Amino acid sequence: DGGITQSPKYLFRKEGQNVTLSCEQNLNHDAMYWYRQDPGQGLRLIYYSQIVNDFQKGDIAEGYSVSREKKESFPLTVTSAQKNPTAFYLCATSGSGANVLTFGAGSRLTVL
Amino acid sequence: QKEVEQDPGPLSVPEGAIVSLNCTYSNSAFQYFMWYRQYSRKGPELLMYTYSSGNKEDGRFTAQVDKSSKYISLFIRDSQPSDSATYLCAMESQAGTALIFGKGTTLSVSS
Numbered sequence: 001d002g003g004i005t006q007s008p009k010y011l012f013r014k015e016g017q018n019v020t021l022s023c024e025q026n027l028n029h030d031a032m033y034w035y036r037q038d039p040g041q042g043l044r045l046i047y048y049s050q051i052v053n054d055f056q057k058g059d060i061a062e063g064y065s066v067s068r069e070k071k072e073s074f075p076l077t078v079t080s081a082q083k084n085p086t087a088f089y090l091c092a093t094s095g096s097g098a099n100v101l102t103f104g105a106g107s108r109l110t111v112l
Numbered sequence: 113q114k115e116v117e118q119d120p121g122p123l124s125v126p127e128g129a130i131v132s133l134n135c136t137y138s139n140s141a142f143q144y145f146m147w148y149r150q151y152s153r154k155g156p157e158l159l160m161y162t163y164s165s166g167n168k169e170d171g172r173f174t175a176q177v178d179k180s181s182k183y184i185s186l187f188i189r190d191s192q193p194s195d196s197a198t199y200l201c202a203m204e205s206q207a208g209t210a211l212i213f214g215k216g217t218t219l220s221v222s223s
Binding site for chain 1: 118120144146148153154155156157158161200202204206209210211213214215216
């Protein structure tokens with residue numbers, strides 16, 4: 001996993017429930033990202049953060065929220081407002097000024 | 113027109129074949145080009161990185177960028193069953209901005 005830990009690996013949720021996916025890194029990277037991957041859709045950016053206490057919306061931020069209180073952590077909350085939350089969620093990091101992403105192993109969320 | 117287009121495949125080849133994977137793009141400002149490999153149920157891993165136009169070779173893998181045609185390629189020589197994965201192209205206009213990914217091409221190499 002290259003120093004990025006995502007948990008849980010698999011998660012089942014009932015409709016209407018919020019769920020938080022964890023992403024922790026020990027690479028000392030400044031930037032952190034959340035992507036969503038669906039079959040045939042590629043990777044779509046949800047949120048990203050380049051420094052602590054600051055983050056920006058990506059292409060599909062609706063129904064998601066994030067926080068960046070520590071450099072090492074960038075949790076993603078999938079809220080009940082997200083209409084199609086079943087997907088594979090990937091956290092990634094990059095060093096300062098760099099454009100190469102290191103990915104975690106992913107979290108697979110299934111809404112029942 | 114999407115910013116990055118990539119044929120999803122699937123692409124099936126016999127062991128030892130030469131594989132060509134391609135992406136086209138519309139944004140002429142893209143300067144950084146990457147190929148990631150993703151095994152099933154895993155996160156993507158960086159395979160090749162190229163800045164601007166030209167070729168880059170690493171073992172059995174060669175990445176080509178043709179900015180005039182807005183076209184990038186990844187060639188795999190002497191393909192192996194272990195090369196069976198999804199290959200994602202990615203690109204961006206300047207360092208530190210968010211990457212734009214293609215949808216990925218699924219490759220299967222049979223022994």
